[in-house]
Amino acid sequence: GEQIYTGKNVYPHNSLAEIKQYCQQNNLRLWQYVQRFEDDKIHEFLGTVWKFMYQSIDDGLNKEGVLPGGLGVVRRASALIRDVNLKETEQSHEDRIVAAYAFAVGEQNASNGKIVTAPTCGSSGVLPAVFRFAAEQKNYDETTILHGLMTAGLLGILVKTNASVSGAECGCQA
Template sequence: MQSLRKLYKIGHGPSSSHTMGPGFAASYVKEKHKNATRYVVTLYNSLALTGKGHLTDAIIEQTLSPIPVEFKFNIDIKQHPNFFVFEVYHNETLIDTVSVRSIGGGDILYDNEENHIEMIYPHQSFDEIKAYCKKEELDLYTYVKRFEGPTIDTFLNEIWTQLQKTVETGLKTEGVLPGDLKVQRKAKTLMDRAKTTETDAQRQNRLVSAYAFAASEENGAGGIIVTAPTCGASGVLPAVLYYMKHHHQMSDQKIIESLAVAGIIGNIIKTNATISGAVGGCQAEVGSACSMAAAAHAYLSDLEIEQIEYAAEIAMEHHLGLTCDPIDGYVQIPCIERNAVAGIRAINASGLSEFLTDTRKISFDMIVHTMYQTGLDMHPKYKETAEAGMAYFYKQKK
């Protein structure tokens, strides 16, 4: 598996596969061809259908500026769901064609070019990691430090600092999110209402929801967020961790350790399945984020490795089949609300795992493979195309 530094990325929303990835690719092409006088960029499949709502064309045009860019949009089911091509011209001469796949979480692969992917972990599955940890008498955080090195804490502290900034910025920002949907920000309202709740359970739900809305609304507005594991699912993990710090007095160091544990869960999913909504539906994005948050919460609750595994498994199992149907291609409806639901579900999954681990029948590795196969079987219309589900019926209603 790759380093956690390749999983957690700090950058602009609203989409890791539709905004971050294409932005990185555009930077690469611009640096490679400093003599370019114009570009033609063809966006395929999910990028063609929801790219404008995700600001794909905007980030590419901004990155390649001041050189002019012409965009084309195409559907070709033989290509990757997030496939795009740069045609680079010097005057009227085509000097290069660069084909790219945006595979989720801001990661990109170039066709017909060298892709350097460094694997620093020798294990690929949770079963392998668990066996190694038991043999070496390690917890999951110590396992991460063994292969990442001591500087991983510094990196994870930077990630935790940004997660908190994102939540806090979202909590104090009001108004309407950019785009045609005119979605009203709700994080501050949820936070205010949390102060008047009568029961601890109600208060927990509203606080976690407020934090998830805050981070997700920042993402929807194109603010600075952390892929956890993606932009579209970037509100789940910070919501749970922010809640645990401020309402259960967890130290920053303990939360940094839980980020390492969550990262291992995300890495396993990314390695053996997918974290891309265009490939696996929203189960691959919010489902993965929920698994990561459940594992982090279980670690913060001092649960054993089998209980952490079970928490992550429960969280993913109950997102199976979840479609990705962003209305008008914006990462706003149903994405923001869905992050809040997943944050609450992550805490519940952790709570169940504490008492039921000895009775479980399903491993985390099995549920990851199940999610991936479910995503492959899912009709392409339900994978970030805005052509089915709520996106379809909303469009029909207008």
């Protein structure tokens, strides 16, 4: 797919311990650490990322049928969001909504739809699902979501720097 960010590391610290120490010394939250070392386009970039994440959920929720590939896998996201069980607990309801959002993105991935690889295609539904749920159900504003994306991105870079997110490189549980 289209790569819109090269992912060059602009951070002077390479471990969470180093970053934590720096943040404590400078009274910063993790997102503020990111903001300190990124250029001023980080908000615009992550705003675009957030819009793509949000749209990939909408696209997945609005499609039904069988996924391409010949295995006969039926799309489930739209049914998950639609099929309300009146006896479900509030926690079960929330879990179902988050799962529907994640399934929607996974189904978009499986059908060659546009998704944000964060950090991998296989896990591309997790962040959009959690952040959209936070925005819609817990009233997180866009600024808070972007701060969350900054933090998630920083943690992802730490993993890629010190380990791997590549299933081909380290196995699917990397």
